Amino acid sequence: MTIQVKRENLPQATVVSIGGSVDIYSSPELRGELKVALDGKVKRLVIDMGGVSFVDSSGLATLIEALQKVQAYSGTLLLCNLSAKVLGVFQLANLDRIFQIRETRAAALEG
Amino acid sequence: MTIQVKRENLPQATVVSIGGSVDIYSSPELRGELKVALDGKVKRLVIDMGGVSFVDSSGLATLIEALQKVQAYSGTLLLCNLSAKVLGVFQLANLDRIFQIRETRAAALEG
Amino acid sequence: MADPKHGIRVTIPSDVSYLEPIRTLIREIAALAGLHRDAASEVELAVTEGCANVIRHCYCNSDREPIDLTFAFAAGVFEVRIDDYGKFVDPSRIKSRPLDEVRPGGLGVHLMQKVMDEVTYTKNSWGGTSLTMRKRLARPGQEGPRKDRSGR
Amino acid sequence: MADPKHGIRVTIPSDVSYLEPIRTLIREIAALAGLHRDAASEVELAVTEGCANVIRHCYCNSDREPIDLTFAFAAGVFEVRIDDYGKFVDPSRIKSRPLDEVRPGGLGVHLMQKVMDEVTYTKNSWGGTSLTMRKRLARPGQEGPRKDRSGR
Numbered sequence: 001m002t003i004q005v006k007r008e009n010l011p012q013a014t015v016v017s018i019g020g021s022v023d024i025y026s027s028p029e030l031r032g033e034l035k036v037a038l039d040g041k042v043k044r045l046v047i048d049m050g051g052v053s054f055v056d057s058s059g060l061a062t063l064i065e066a067l068q069k070v071q072a073y074s075g076t077l078l079l080c081n082l083s084a085k086v087l088g089v090f091q092l093a094n095l096d097r098i099f100q101i102r103e104t105r106a107a108a109l110e111g
Numbered sequence: 112m113t114i115q116v117k118r119e120n121l122p123q124a125t126v127v128s129i130g131g132s133v134d135i136y137s138s139p140e141l142r143g144e145l146k147v148a149l150d151g152k153v154k155r156l157v158i159d160m161g162g163v164s165f166v167d168s169s170g171l172a173t174l175i176e177a178l179q180k181v182q183a184y185s186g187t188l189l190l191c192n193l194s195a196k197v198l199g200v201f202q203l204a205n206l207d208r209i210f211q212i213r214e215t216r217a218a219a220l221e222g
Numbered sequence: 223m224a225d226p227k228h229g230i231r232v233t234i235p236s237d238v239s240y241l242e243p244i245r246t247l248i249r250e251i252a253a254l255a256g257l258h259r260d261a262a263s264e265v266e267l268a269v270t271e272g273c274a275n276v277i278r279h280c281y282c283n284s285d286r287e288p289i290d291l292t293f294a295f296a297a298g299v300f301e302v303r304i305d306d307y308g309k310f311v312d313p314s315r316i317k318s319r320p321l322d323e324v325r326p327g328g329l330g331v332h333l334m335q336k337v338m339d340e341v342t343y344t345k346n347s348w349g350g351t352s353l354t355m356r357k358r359l360a361r362p363g364q365e366g367p368r369k370d371r372s373g374r
Numbered sequence: 375m376a377d378p379k380h381g382i383r384v385t386i387p388s389d390v391s392y393l394e395p396i397r398t399l400i401r402e403i404a405a406l407a408g409l410h411r412d413a414a415s416e417v418e419l420a421v422t423e424g425c426a427n428v429i430r431h432c433y434c435n436s437d438r439e440p441i442d443l444t445f446a447f448a449a450g451v452f453e454v455r456i457d458d459y460g461k462f463v464d465p466s467r468i469k470s471r472p473l474d475e476v477r478p479g480g481l482g483v484h485l486m487q488k489v490m491d492e493v494t495y496t497k498n499s500w501g502g503t504s505l506t507m508r509k510r511l512a513r514p515g516q517e518g519p520r521k522d523r524s525g526r
């Protein structure tokens with residue numbers, strides 16, 4: 001598979017770590033993994049993108065969908081560990097202003 | 112470039128270390144590097160293939176040519192550090208019986 | 223068949239599982255063309271978006287229709303053409319949503335236009351849509367074909 | 375155009391610098407097809423040898439003639455076809471030297487035959503040579519398409 005997704009429940013937040021390529025092929029798998037967290041209405045969801053080497057507009061769509069669901073139940077979604085390349089794609093779509101983005105996982109867990 | 116070639120003159124032998132792909136595209140570069148050693152009629156030539164990830168019949172041809180030139184002036188040519196995959200290609204062509212192949216560079220330098 | 227002097231042509235089925243192999247191939251061809259790694263990543267993104275749009279909007283997610291990709295490089299320009307076998311679509315109708323109307327989707331064409339220097343839709347000779355995208359090789363002093371004869 | 379249901383088709387110029395990108399692509403397609411890494415390496419070798427022979431013996435080392443590569447996988451078999459646009463050559467004349475007559479060269483066809491399960495030369499529809507090579511996917515229990523729908 002081209003994507004790896006892992007979900008952990010920590011005291012401070014639920015963390016979903018992603019690795020590989022998040023594209024039109026693999027984003028359904030990410031959506032499924034996020035759905036579990038979103039259905040449980042977790043207060044604080046951290047998506048650790050440290051392992052992501054590629055993201056396309058389908059990947060962005062999946063993340064926007066998650067953000068909107070979290071906002072609908074007044075939770076918090078944070079992204080962390082974006083490579084310069086992946087952050088660049090968010091910036092191209094002005095999404096760096098929409099998402100709360102932290103450099104490290106520790107920073108994302110703190111707020 | 113797809114190939115890296117380095118030549119060193121050690122007390123025991125001249126060592127040519129190769130990395131990358133030795134194919135119809137890159138073997139002329141290897142041939143050029145070997146020519147310098149062969150023109151100097153070095154007594155003992157060790158070709159360290161530790162970095163080689165791919166070899167095709169052009170690569171084999173280049174090495175056979177070198178072997179025959181070394182034999183013509185009664186020198187010694189040894190190969191070392193072949194990966195299982197690269198050794199497999201030699202075996203397919205029965206060349207493991209033609210070349211003196213050593214597992215390590217140390218063994219090749221000793222004989 | 224593509225004019226072989228101009229690089230490489232690939233036909234894939236309209237199956238999203240082929241996009242990862244295509245991105246890998248782009249990295250290799252881009253290296254031959256002397257494109258910088260970051261620029262190559264941008265071409266990977268643009269081609270993924272272009273193919274995704276063909277798969278979804280032209281082929282309605284069928285995974286067994288052909289998509290032709292043609293990669294060419296010459297004179298400091300890296301060019302990709304994506305040809306489909308559907309109906310030609312009025313290019314004025316192909317555009318992304320405004321960026322501030324945030325919703326899932328509607329960003330593909332915008333990303334292509336951002337990362338490539340030129341994005342053009344035309345009708346191809348068999349009546350389908352041809353998407354041509356060009357990227358200029360930056361910093362001509364530092365970049366360039368890996369070998370002279372690769373730079374055609 | 376290749377039948378897209380059967381995988382992927384690539385046209386490259388007869389330029390040896392394209393063989394490394396093609397090997398990388400083969401690794402990716404082989405992964406889609408569920409081919410073991412070692413088996414994929416063998417396909418890489420066979421395709422390199424097949425293309426090298428087209429470049430040298432069919433196109434006399436011209437680097438701007440077309441070579442078509444078609445990769446297909448179905449029913450536990452990975453198939454590669456290499457098509458040239460030269461004259462069809464009597465297949466009985468295409469053979470390597472005896473292994474014990476050691477000299478530089480004359481091993482390509484032997485290596486192809488060793489690593490592939492089937493190697494066949496036929497005349498293609500436009501009068502050139504078509505080299506078809508097949509490799510069976512070993513250990514069906516452990517191997518298989520990465521996804522059901524990739525296994526076409």
Ligand SMILES: Nc1ncnc2c1ncn2[C@@H]1O[C@H](COP(=O)(O)OP(=O)(O)O)[C@@H](O)[C@H]1O
Nearest residue numbers: 275276279280311316317318327328329330331
């Ligand atoms: N190849 C295509 N064929 C037909 N219509 C297309 C094509 N590509 C894009 N479009 C149209 O342009 C719109 C914007 O595309 P895009 O920005 O990629 O966002 P999305 O595909 O997520 O809607 C699409 O919704 C579609 O209407």
Ligand SMILES: Nc1ncnc2c1ncn2[C@@H]1O[C@H](COP(=O)(O)OP(=O)(O)O)[C@@H](O)[C@H]1O
Nearest residue numbers: 427428431432463468469470479480481482483
């Ligand atoms: N595509 C081809 N077209 C014409 N002749 C070929 C082709 N491939 C191979 N041959 C013939 O078969 C011979 C053996 O090929 P091979 O085993 O690859 O060794 P080499 O190419 O080094 O001679 C070649 O010398 C050539 O005469």
